[in-house]
Amino acid sequence: MDSLKKKGKITPNFIPVNPTINTANMGLAQNCDNPGCFFCIMKEPDSSVRRAGMASCFKEMPLRDNQEHVLVLSGIWNIAMTQPDDPELPSLGIFDCMVSLIYKGINDQEWLLRDQNVYIPYYAAHVIGSYTMNKVEFAEKAVKSGVIPPLMELLRGKISWVEQRVAVRALGHLASYERTFKAVAAYEDEVVKLAMLLASSCLDVVYVNFVGIKDMRKRLKYHSDLLTRGVGGIEMENQKAEEWASQLQCWSIYLLNCFACKERSLNLICKQEFLKELCKMWGGLVNHTSPAGVGLIRILCHSKIGRKSISGCKQILENLCHLSRSSDDWQYVGVDCLILLLKDPDTRYKVLEATTLFLIDLVELKSLGDRSNLGEAITNALLLDYKPSSKLRFKNSKVQGALQEIWELKVEKREREKMMSEEKVEERRVLIELIRQQANRLFRLGGIEAAVRSYTEALDACPLKLRKERMVLYSNRAQCHLLLGDPDATIRDTTRALCLCSPANCHGKSLWRRSQAYNMKGLARESLMDCIMFVNGCINSEMMNKQEKIPYHAARMISKQMEKTWLFAGAHKRATGSDHVKEVQDSDEDDNETERWNEELEYKLITKMMTEKKSTACSLSGLSTTIEEPLKLKEGNRRPGLKMGRRRNRVVVAQSM
Known part of the structure; x- marks a missing residue:
């Protein structure tokens, strides 16, 4: 790919077709003298003539060297993305055409670097992935057309990470069907190793080869054009590169999921080095439809080999414990994994000590999303063979x-x-209220430790059915622990309060207190999730005056934790040897004044994003220019009890106290 970086080899003025434009109605197709023009053929009213023309076009396209090929491919890409279930193009030889074009780009570098041909392998692989994401019939037709070998070439990195992204996406779709899994599994050892390598290294690759290059003139132009459709500056390019890097990582994990679901290649996937990296792979706010690393961890927990390997990985256990006590949408996945480990006699006592002090705070959790009786399941797992004597x-x-x-x-x-x-x-109830009021007075007078004792007394006397009263007592005691500088006790009490509220994780005060406690412990991801939930609750509170703003301290917390959890934070540190994500720029302005100005600007931006009630995920990471389908395993290829994904709910939603 080094030759692509030589200036003059890639025409700099190409702007890919915008996905919202209907290419069949573009002016380029008007007054056309070319009898074989794809766009003219698409407008042909006679279906038999149109179909014959498109079939002929697909056969001839790889054989002819035409500057308009890239425009045709981008038009086909648009059709495949918007109409992936339409059988017309798959029935006319589209897959054979895409295979030939990918091979041509891989094997003929002179052709690849001529005109705008460098875009063609990307579009071709994307078309294959789009047409195979929903229909097993299309997937079978694609496999018969020989799509897997050229996709494997792209997966091996024969061109660049951009083509790897669409190749791993397409292979993931093909591997997710029972009827086409065998064709992908013919390359099992290599596919699994490449997917593991991509998942582990893709963020560094994208950062070093694109995001970390500050001079836009030194970036590959066709990457910039594909990312932003030719519109937007360096900020938009970086936002989209972050999104695509996350997708590349998540699709690589998804491909591994397809093998793990069938308990294939587990000895490779369960290597300790990879498992340690896996627990750091977070779908997060950038790719909010994928459970990323924790999704694969849960699948591994359904197998004997997987549970044995995970129980011996301290990093994964810590990650699962923190996830289980968070407001992250994948909280239930963390709980599921820990329960599976506790139920297995071979792993129970390896993980019991590490997990009990976390799961004890969740035993009164009634439901979580569509999951019910989670608290009872946790209790049964913890007390499986426990007797007081x-x-x-x-x-x-x-x-x-x-x-x-x-x-x-x-x-x-x-x-x-x-x-x-x-x-x-x-x-x-009356007695508890009196004790609570006494504790509140002690708190206001500065008797924090005495207030803790009073709240504890009230909790001991409070019946289990008085869930709201117990929620308030736990939350108040958590505030005392926070002021006493005990983040662990704060997290324990706020988590118990959040389990008692209905729905779970909706009590604003507890969320904010736990966000601060997580911040004290350096757990940026957990702090960020709680703070976002807290702000969502503030926005949707019926008591909130429309003129009120988002609490300044919450906006600052979000800004701080977003920087720490930035997708490329680790890659930046490894590339520069610096812990600082933001680059320091020389300025003649007074440092304090500049800092205050930056804080005010960040606050205004975050306030605007949240109050407009956009999806927090999209607002904080940039709007998607390419709609990517959710990561989910196709029906018929799923073992009982396994779910590949669940859409993250980061849209601002109404919350009740």
Whole structure:
């Protein structure tokens, strides 16, 4: 690909067709003297003539050297993206044509660098992926046309990371069907190794070869044009490159999912080095339809080999524990993984000590999205073989105490309160309110530690069915812990409060307090998720005055954590040896004044984004110019109990207290 960087080899003025434009109605097709013009053929009213013309066009296109090929390909790309289920083009030889064009680009570099041909392999692979994403019949036709070998060439990096992105996307679709999986599995060892390598290294590759190049003149022009459709400056290019890099990583993981679901190549996928990297791969705000690394981890947890490998990886266990106590949309995935590990006798005692102190805070969780009785499932997993009289002891005495606490709360206290009358419950409610008011007074007078003791007293006396009262007590006690500088205790109490509210994770005060506690512990991702949920709640609160702004401190927290969780933060550090994501620029202005101005600007931007009620994911990462389908495994190729993906719900939604 080095030759592509030589100036003069790539025409700089090409602007790819905008995906919203109907190429069949473009002025370029008017007054056309070419009898074989694709766009003229597309406008032919007689279907039999039109079909014959397009079939002839697909046969002749790879054989002719025409400057208009790239325009035709971009038009076909537009059709494939907007009408992926239309059988007309797949039935007329579109796949054979795309195969020939990809091979031509790979094998004939002189042709690739002439005119605008460098765009053609990208469009061809994208067309294959679009037509095979929904219909197994199209996937079978594509495989018979021989699409896999040229896609493998692109996957090997024969051109660039841009072509790798669409190649791994197409291969992922083909591998997700039972009827075409075998064709992809013919390259199993190489496919799995390449997908693992791509998932691990693609962010560094995109950063070093594109985002990290500050001089736009030194970037590959055709990459810039493909990313922004020829519109937008360096900021838009960087935003789109970030989005595409995330997609490249997530599609690579998706391809691995297809093999892991069938328990294929698990010895390769479960290598400790890759697992450590996997837990850092976050679908995040950029690619908000994919569970990314944690999605593959959950699939691995359904297999014996996978559970054994994951139970021995400290980094993954820590990641799953933090995820299970977060407001991330994939929280339930973290919980699922931990439950699977706890239920397996071979891994239970390897993970019990590491997970108990996290899962104890979730035992009263009723539902999470479409998942119900999660708290009961967690309780059963933790207390699977536990008995209060058991002589089993742990190195960490806190674990023994936590299991005892769960037993007392979920077994003994529940049993005692079964016979409690409504009158007795009401008496307790009045008593608890008095204790709470006393604790509030102590708090206001600065007696923080005394207030903690009073809130604890109220919680001990509060019946389990008074969930709202217990939520407030936990949240108030968390505020005390926060002021006392104890982030761990703050996280425990706020998590319990968020499990008690309905729906889960909607109590604004608890979200903000936990966001601050996560920030104190350096857990930027978890802090960011809580802060976004908190701001969403502020915007949608019925009590909020329309003239009020998003709390300044929350906007600043989002800005801070967005910088820390930037997709390329790790790649930037490795490339520059610096922990600072933002580059320092020389300025004659006063540093303090500049900092205040930047803070005010960031606050205004974040406030505008959130109050306009756009999708937080899109608002914070840039609008997509290419609509990518959600990552999900096709029906008929899924083992019972496995789900490949779930759309992240980062759109601002109404929340209730």
